[in-house]
Amino acid sequence: MNGKTVGIISFIFIIYLLLGAVLFHFIESPNELAKMEEAKEMRVELMANLTDMLTDDQIETIVTNLLKITAAGVNFLNMNETSPTNWDINSAFFFSGTVVTTIGFGNNAPSTQMGRNFCIIYALIGIPLCGFLLTGIGEKLGILAKKLEAMFYDRVTCGYPTLLRLTYISILLVIGAIFFITIPSIIFMHVEGWKISESWYFCFITLTTIGFGDYVIGQRSDKGYTEFYKWACYVWIIVGMSFLALIISLLSDLMTDYAGKLREEQKQRLKQLKNLTGKQLTRLGSSDKKGIKGVEAGYHGDEDRVEEEDRDGNVEETPLDAGEKF
Amino acid sequence: MSLFRKAARLSELRKSSPNYSAMKVCILTVTFFLYLLLGSVMFHHLESKHQEQDFRFVIDRLGSFYEKHRHCIDPAEISQIVEVVLLACKDGFHHLDNTTDILNGNITDRWDLPSSFFFSATVVTTIGYGRLSPQTRQGRNACILYALLGIPLTAILLKEVGHMFKDKGILILTKIRQSLMKIHKSKTFITIATAVVGFLVLYCILICLPALVFSYTEGWSYQDAHYFCFITLTTIGFGDHVVGGNNDRVIYQNQWSKWAFKILITLYLLCGLSILAIVFNALSSGSENKFAELYKKRKQSGNEDVSVIEIKEDPKPGMIPGTDINL
Numbered sequence: 001m002n003g004k005t006v007g008i009i010s011f012i013f014i015i016y017l018l019l020g021a022v023l024f025h026f027i028e029s030p031n032e033l034a035k036m037e038e039a040k041e042m043r044v045e046l047m048a049n050l051t052d053m054l055t056d057d058q059i060e061t062i063v064t065n066l067l068k069i070t071a072a073g074v075n076f077l078n079m080n081e082t083s084p085t086n087w088d089i090n091s092a093f094f095f096s097g098t099v100v101t102t103i104g105f106g107n108n109a110p111s112t113q114m115g116r117n118f119c120i121i122y123a124l125i126g127i128p129l130c131g132f133l134l135t136g137i138g139e140k141l142g143i144l145a146k147k148l149e150a151m152f153y154d155r156v157t158c159g160y161p162t163l164l165r166l167t168y169i170s171i172l173l174v175i176g177a178i179f180f181i182t183i184p185s186i187i188f189m190h191v192e193g194w195k196i197s198e199s200w201y202f203c204f205i206t207l208t209t210i211g212f213g214d215y216v217i218g219q220r221s222d223k224g225y226t227e228f229y230k231w232a233c234y235v236w237i238i239v240g241m242s243f244l245a246l247i248i249s250l251l252s253d254l255m256t257d258y259a260g261k262l263r264e265e266q267k268q269r270l271k272q273l274k275n276l277t278g279k280q281l282t283r284l285g286s287s288d289k290k291g292i293k294g295v296e297a298g299y300h301g302d303e304d305r306v307e308e309e310d311r312d313g314n315v316e317e318t319p320l321d322a323g324e325k326f
Numbered sequence: 327m328s329l330f331r332k333a334a335r336l337s338e339l340r341k342s343s344p345n346y347s348a349m350k351v352c353i354l355t356v357t358f359f360l361y362l363l364l365g366s367v368m369f370h371h372l373e374s375k376h377q378e379q380d381f382r383f384v385i386d387r388l389g390s391f392y393e394k395h396r397h398c399i400d401p402a403e404i405s406q407i408v409e410v411v412l413l414a415c416k417d418g419f420h421h422l423d424n425t426t427d428i429l430n431g432n433i434t435d436r437w438d439l440p441s442s443f444f445f446s447a448t449v450v451t452t453i454g455y456g457r458l459s460p461q462t463r464q465g466r467n468a469c470i471l472y473a474l475l476g477i478p479l480t481a482i483l484l485k486e487v488g489h490m491f492k493d494k495g496i497l498i499l500t501k502i503r504q505s506l507m508k509i510h511k512s513k514t515f516i517t518i519a520t521a522v523v524g525f526l527v528l529y530c531i532l533i534c535l536p537a538l539v540f541s542y543t544e545g546w547s548y549q550d551a552h553y554f555c556f557i558t559l560t561t562i563g564f565g566d567h568v569v570g571g572n573n574d575r576v577i578y579q580n581q582w583s584k585w586a587f588k589i590l591i592t593l594y595l596l597c598g599l600s601i602l603a604i605v606f607n608a609l610s611s612g613s614e615n616k617f618a619e620l621y622k623k624r625k626q627s628g629n630e631d632v633s634v635i636e637i638k639e640d641p642k643p644g645m646i647p648g649t650d651i652n653l
Binding site for chain 1: 355357358361362363364366367369370384387388391404407408411436437438439440442443445446447448449450452453454455456458459460461462463464465466468469470472473475476477478479480481482483485486487490549553556557560561562563564565566592
């Protein structure tokens with residue numbers, strides 16, 4: 001946990017972001033430019049058809065107004081006297097949920113200043129509250145996961161503990177994917193009228209709380225959603241989020257422990273190096289020995305451990321070892 | 327020791343027993359549900375009328391427009407325009423602050439490298455504004471895989487940074503505590519006041535100050551910028567306000583300054599989230615000490631009426647149990 005570790009991780013992180021930049025640019029940019037060309041052509045066509053009746057300014061006014069309205073979340077095409085507004089109690093309830101879970105789809109967002117201020121205060125209290133709830137559920141899921149893990153290790157043995165853990169997490173991920181993504185996706189496909197790939201994408205983006213908002217459940221005014229469906233969705237979001245958080249924490253624990261193991265191996269090598277020259281060091285005096293111990297202590301990231309060094313070079317019990325008990 | 331302290335200690339111990347925690351989850355669920363109900367009533371009350379006004383505005387304008395030009399246009403043509411516009415919205419064009427760009431046929435690449443970089447950052451931090459979202463099938467699959475790896479990576483980074491600066495965080499909290507002790511020595515006052523002062527300082531550094539910067543660079547009002555910073559750092563990320571949405575701004579004209587600014591805003595995200603991680607770490611290690619203290623005191627006092635239950639650290643709000651990861 002020292003500066004060097006953070007530096008390395010930060011470096012990897014920056015590279016990862018750059019990788020993402022290149023990846024998304026090459027995948028999405030051509031499509032977007034093509035769409036814009038299409039829009040340009042559509043506009044030319046439209047102008048050609050309507051020029052004798054509408055001036056450029058008039059068209060621009062209509063378009064600008066319509067864009068503003070849609071940006072505010074009004075579903076213009078399906079508008080009629082009985083269509084649900086975006087802020088009826090049901091939708092507002094759903095909106096509150098997207099705030100406190102930090103999903104934040106954005107298809108609805110407060111447009112009044114007071115609404116926004118209230119949103120800030122509401123989130124300040126609501127997000128920790130939601131965190132408490134998710135922690136509670138996460139604990140229960142974690143206990144279940146540990147039981148399954150014990151069962152797993154009873155049946156499977158392998159010389160590589162890290163690989164074993166990774167396998168276990170993958171199995172958990174697959175089971176979770178079935179319950180929290182595949183089954184809901186099929187349901188959404190039928191109820192919302194999406195393709196299976198769109199549903200799958202929606203499930204993932206929602207449960208990780210990324211929440212783009214390009215797909216949102218419950219927005220179609222022509223479909224009658226049953227109460228059961230709505231409640232099932234809410235439960236799905238809460239439990240699914242806890243589960244995904246569990247997976248992510250297991251994965252990052254694994255990555256940290258693996259890094260710790262690598263550090264341990266490096267430390268062993270340093271010890272061997274020290275033993276080779278130990279005889280020469282005893283002649284030099286205690287101050288230099290402390291120097292070597294200080295370097296070794298640096299690997300633990302903790303200067304207080306200096307006095308625990310064993311003559312034989314035995315590995316002392318460190319917190320990192322706990323991870324390798326599997 | 328006083329009856330009061332005994333009762334308090336017993337309730338602490340009871341809280342760590344497994345039976346109690348099932349009850350805790352139930353109570354939490356009910357509270358959570360009630361809180362959502364509260365929110366729904368409030369937002370409905372605040373927003374519904376305004377939305378209806380927007381609605382009416384469009385209907386009226388279109389209606390009067392049609393009235394004026396009834397002799398030369400029929401409703402089908404207006405529908406035509408509306409449909410074209412809505413198709414554009416489906417592709418995300420309504421997120422552009424400046425619509426004359428499109429109307430003039432000026433095409434700017436919304437997925438150019440600096441923007442994609444920022445997009446990646448919003449994916450791995452789970453903010454997910456939605457202004458830019460993958461429209462192609464490959465893009466979406468790539469996004470899923472990218473997030474599966476990137477979110478744990480970000481989690482590790484924040485955890486490590488949290489650990490690294492945890493001591494400094496505790497130091498600052500202690501300093502605040504000490505300066506407050508000079509004012510008044512009561513324990514409740516100190517605890518509450520430390521929390522309040524700490525929170526205010528944090529809020530200023532993370533939100534109020536950056537909001538000033540953004541209101542300048544983006545040309546927003548201070549309230550809008552403040553709202554943006556808050557929605558961003560909590561990772562809610564609605565997307566109604568996003569830095570870099572207006573390509574007309576001078577800073578975005580030049581590719582280099584665009585890169586520089588996107589990197590800066592990404593740093594803001596990471597620093598903000600890291601500071602939050604540090605705060606959570608500092609607070610949770612504080613509670614560790616409290617429980618260790620509690621356990622020691624119990625042993626010393628020879629309190630035999632309670633069976634030896636292992637005191638489990640109560641997970642801090644927002645934390646995944648057994649780890650230091652902040653949800």
